[in-house]
Amino acid sequence: MSLLHTAQFLDTVVRLEHLPKDDLPEIAFVGRSNAGKSSAINTLCERKRLAYASKTPGRTQALNLFNLRLPASANPESGTSANGQTKPRADRLPQNLPVLIGRLVDTPGYGYAEAPIHTKAQWDRLAGQYLQARKNLRAVVLISDARRGLTALDEDLLGWIAPHIPVLMLLTKADKLTHQARLLALKAMRQTLESPDVPGEQNRVHCLLFSATHRIGLDETRQRISAWLVAEDAQQELVPGGQNL
Ligand SMILES: Nc1nc2c(ncn2[C@@H]2O[C@H](COP(=O)(O)OP(=O)(O)OP(=O)(O)O)[C@@H](O)[C@H]2O)c(=O)[nH]1
């Protein structure tokens, strides 16, 4: 079983002080309104309505948190080891629960032109502050429409995220482009990201083609999320051969 398949809704938060007070690492999905953040979470987790996706831009207005657990088979403290053998009773935790390992965080989009003016301030106060102040933030998945290139708002966002936080940029809705156009879009974005004008340390941004509807880029995205959350030795237990991320 995959790490992302364990996702479970935890909470909807509209004030930063209501976020969990623990040190579990969090992966935030950010990007323009309607870019496809919630859809990406659903597809990566193989769930239809874990995060609320909609044609109406500005649908996600809060931070939505989803717990991830080490699948029981990969949890060294559960009753069954990765190779399926049952461990002696003395080695088991009393409740035999899979261990919480991190969280995904769906954030409100920015740049929705028809949004009321207070929405921008609301974004700054919630998602913006979350990105700048949240100690648990381990990495960012930046969702960007493959047809648009790097927008000024995306660029602002890269400047907003602390330089030590790795960023995976998913060029989503790649299904709307021909095969050739996708490759050109990817090449152009990689070149843009290398430009000294784009804020942040460039080698922390990795860029991939993605489609939630046509399942493009899922394996590599899952592998990167897993690598951010799970120590290398535990990953071998979790993913024999890397096929079930
Ligand atoms: N063709 C295509 N459509 C997509 C893809 N991902 C999302 N969509 C569509 O884009 C629209 C917006 O998707 P959401 O996932 O709600 O976008 P969001 O970024 O969460 O939007 P907000 O929460 O409003 O900021 C929906 O109609 C989705 O079905 C994709 O990869 N391909």
Ligand SMILES: [Mg+2]
């Ligand atoms: Mg959304």
